[in-house]
Amino acid sequence: MEAETRNRPSFANIKVDLGAGDRIIAEAGAMASMSSSINVTTRWNGGCFGAFLRRIFGGETLFVNEFTTASQGELVLTQPMPGDIECIELKGTTLFLQPGAFLACEPGVNLGLGWAGIASFVGGEGLFRLKVSGNGKIWFGAYGGIFAKEVEGEYVVDTGHLVAYEPSISIRMGMAGGIFSSFFGGEGLVTRVTGPGRIYMQSRSLDGLAAWTNGQIW
Amino acid sequence: MFDDDFLDGEFEGGVFSKDIDGGRAGASIRMDDLGLIALLSDGEQFFLSYSECNLEIGGASGRMVFCRNDDRSLTIFCEDKKFTAALERASGGELLERLEEINATGRRRSLAGQFGFWGFLVGCALLLVGGWYGILWGARAAVPHVPFTVDQQLGEAVYEQALDEVAQMTGEEKVTLIEDDAVRLPLQKLVDDLAVHSRMPQVKFQVLVCDTEIPNAVALPGGRMIVFRGLIDLVETPEELLAVLAHEMSHVTLRHHLQSIGESIGVIVALDILVGDVGGLVALGAEALRAAALMSKSREHEHEADLEGVRMLHKAGIDPAHAIGMLESLPHGDIPDALDWLSSHPDIEERVAAIRKLVDELPPRAYSPLDFDLEGLRAAMRNRVVPAEDAPENKDGDRKKVNAADAKPENEKREEALAK
Numbered sequence: 179m180e181a182e183t184r185n186r187p188s189f190a191n192i193k194v195d196l197g198a199g200d201r202i203i204a205e206a207g208a209m210a211s212m213s214s215s216i217n218v219t220t221r222w223n224g225g226c227f228g229a230f231l232r233r234i235f236g237g238e239t240l241f242v243n244e245f246t247t248a249s250q251g252e253l254v255l256t257q258p259m260p261g262d263i264e265c266i267e268l269k270g271t272t273l274f275l276q277p278g279a280f281l282a283c284e285p286g287v288n289l290g291l292g293w294a295g296i297a298s299f300v301g302g303e304g305l306f307r308l309k310v311s312g313n314g315k316i317w318f319g320a321y322g323g324i325f326a327k328e329v330e331g332e333y334v335v336d337t338g339h340l341v342a343y344e345p346s347i348s349i350r351m352g353m354a355g356g357i358f359s360s361f362f363g364g365e366g367l368v369t370r371v372t373g374p375g376r377i378y379m380q381s382r383s384l385d386g387l388a389a390w391t392n393g394q395i396w
Numbered sequence: 397m398f399d400d401d402f403l404d405g406e407f408e409g410g411v412f413s414k415d416i417d418g419g420r421a422g423a424s425i426r427m428d429d430l431g432l433i434a435l436l437s438d439g440e441q442f443f444l445s446y447s448e449c450n451l452e453i454g455g456a457s458g459r460m461v462f463c464r465n466d467d468r469s470l471t472i473f474c475e476d477k478k479f480t481a482a483l484e485r486a487s488g489g490e491l492l493e494r495l496e497e498i499n500a501t502g503r504r505r506s507l508a509g510q511f512g513f514w515g516f517l518v519g520c521a522l523l524l525v526g527g528w529y530g531i532l533w534g535a536r537a538a539v540p541h542v543p544f545t546v547d548q549q550l551g552e553a554v555y556e557q558a559l560d561e562v563a564q565m566t567g568e569e570k571v572t573l574i575e576d577d578a579v580r581l582p583l584q585k586l587v588d589d590l591a592v593h594s595r596m597p598q599v600k601f602q603v604l605v606c607d608t609e610i611p612n613a614v615a616l617p618g619g620r621m622i623v624f625r626g627l628i629d630l631v632e633t634p635e636e637l638l639a640v641l642a643h644e645m646s647h648v649t650l651r652h653h654l655q656s657i658g659e660s661i662g663v664i665v666a667l668d669i670l671v672g673d674v675g676g677l678v679a680l681g682a683e684a685l686r687a688a689a690l691m692s693k694s695r696e697h698e699h700e701a702d703l704e705g706v707r708m709l710h711k712a713g714i715d716p717a718h719a720i721g722m723l724e725s726l727p728h729g730d731i732p733d734a735l736d737w738l739s740s741h742p743d744i745e746e747r748v749a750a751i752r753k754l755v756d757e758l759p760p761r762a763y764s765p766l767d768f769d770l771e772g773l774r775a776a777m778r779n780r781v782v783p784a785e786d787a788p789e790n791k792d793g794d795r796k797k798v799n800a801a802d803a804k805p806e807n808e809k810r811e812e813a814l815a816k
Binding site: 267268269270271272274292293294295296305307313328330343344345346347348349372374375376 | 410412418419420421422423437454455456457458460462464468471473475509512513515516
């Protein structure tokens with residue numbers, strides 16, 4: 179299987195060339211186009227109960243599609259929002275994704291749900307996070323560009339910008355500065371991440387866009 | 397006491413090192429007398445001695461243990477709950493002090509995490525229960541603001557389906573309605589006389605009689621009522637018949653059908669908010685709406701209809717105790733849920749107890765017997781005119797109007813004669 183992320187970073191999509199016997203799993207609705215030789219099987223995203231949990235708390239779709247072919251074919255996967263798509267190869271490692279970021283994975287990857295904590299919820303990052311582990315490639319998307327950062331010690335990320343992080347990263351919510359600067363400086367709550375480990379951030383925030391749009395309407 | 401088994405134990409974890417492509421990899425971690433060994437899936441090994449091992453705790457779970465060398469160029473990490481205990485024993489006490497601190501921190505974080513998680517679960521449970529009762533309350537509160545014409549249109553829309561449902565339950569291909577005025581009009585008058593004592597006296601009820609042996613009656617939204625022949629055959633007094641009709645009329649005047657639909661819509665909207673993409677659930681929702689509009693009623697609705705029926709009888713000067721007698725004489729056993737009057741939920745004993753309680757609480761008044769010719773109605777049913785299309789063929793293969801007794805198949809006539 180060959181996969182290429184095209185049209186980066188604004189309107190990224192994945193072009194996948196499937197060979198005989200190759201498989202790729204993508205969230206429902208991610209397929210933009212495909213060869214007629216490709217078969218699609220739809221199933222619950224980790225069992226009925228698990229799918230509902232992932233939908234409600236992980237922001238994922240209720241169903242996932244598995245694409246296979248007996249010969250060969252081309253498949254294009256995309257995400258609903260404009261922005262970049264990142265591919266990571268898991269080698270027995272784990273990655274946490276923020277709700278809604280997951281796009282596709284190879285069959286060796288396991289999808290689970292991890293408790294993120296009340297502090298994460300208060301900071302607008304969700305009570306749960308999607309946990310991907312195992313061996314194989316995963317693709318996740320974001321609004322805007324995606325950039326990685328190796329964190330050693332503490333690092334501050336504005337809420338809504340954190341997309342993915344390794345399990346070795348600890349997260350806590352806090353104010354950007356003092357009470358005055360936090361509330362009047364426009365930063366409010368921030369995510370304080372502590373390494374060692376790698377985090378992935380998005381260059382734009384959907385919450386920020388929503389707030390800006392609301393401001394234009396009213 | 398040192399447990400040698402720990403030296404053979406393996407823990408799932410990982411390694412951070414610049415020597416690995418990408419800087420990190422998952423690893424199996426083992427311990428020997430000197431230090432930690434991390435074995436990668438490609439066979440590469442990393443070693444960190446206990447003497448240069450600096451321990452830290454952190455990670456997303458707050459319980460991940462990091463073993464790092466002095467210049468932090470190598471980190472071996474693990475989240476396994478038994479890892480610190482194994483490390484304590486394998487290191488022979490060298491890391492004891494730091495491990496105790498780490499264990500204490502881990503316990504604190506674990507406790508805080510559990511507190512948060514269980515708090516979340518309790519919150520979810522409260523939200524679900526509150527949401528459910530909110531939906532019920534919302535549906536009840538909204539119904540009085542919906543014009544009754546909506547009930548009538550709904551009743552019109554589900555009428556054919558209701559007849560099909562009745563036919564399916566009785567195993568017949570099609571329900572035969574008894575359109576003979578000698579049968580229908582006395583029942584219509586009975587209902588009209590009682591309707592003036594209902595909560596909505598302006599509702600025009602329309603009585604239909606179907607030729608079905610099951611003792612039952614069904615009310616559709618808007619005021620259409622289907623009375624089964626079996627019910628007329630079963631009752632011992634006209635008052636018992638009126639008690640059943642009062643119960644069904646109450647479903648209409650209390651607008652239970654619309655409430656059920658409101659509850660179904662509430663559940664679908666709640667699911668839509670909670671789950672989002674409910675594409676497949678919409679079809680289920682449509683089915684729920686249809687079922688709600690037809691016959692499915694809740695336990696509360698049955699109780700309410702029982703009690704409202706009793707009030708109507710009391711107002712009309714008919715002894716409401718007949719409702720108790722009627723319920724007690726019902727055939728018990730497997731009763732289809734969709735058959736409303738015979739509905740097995742709530743339990744018959746429960747319904748009788750609730751009615752008895754209300755009857756005892758009602759102000760005393762003199763009741764008079766119901767002026768209704770039940771035997772005359774039964775005779776009219778037996779001798780009713782069967783339309784030509786429903787009559788059996790004669791010797792020449794033609795059909796003509798006959799009375800109901802003559803329209804019966806030969807085997808039924810024979811059985812009746814034997815019974816006599």
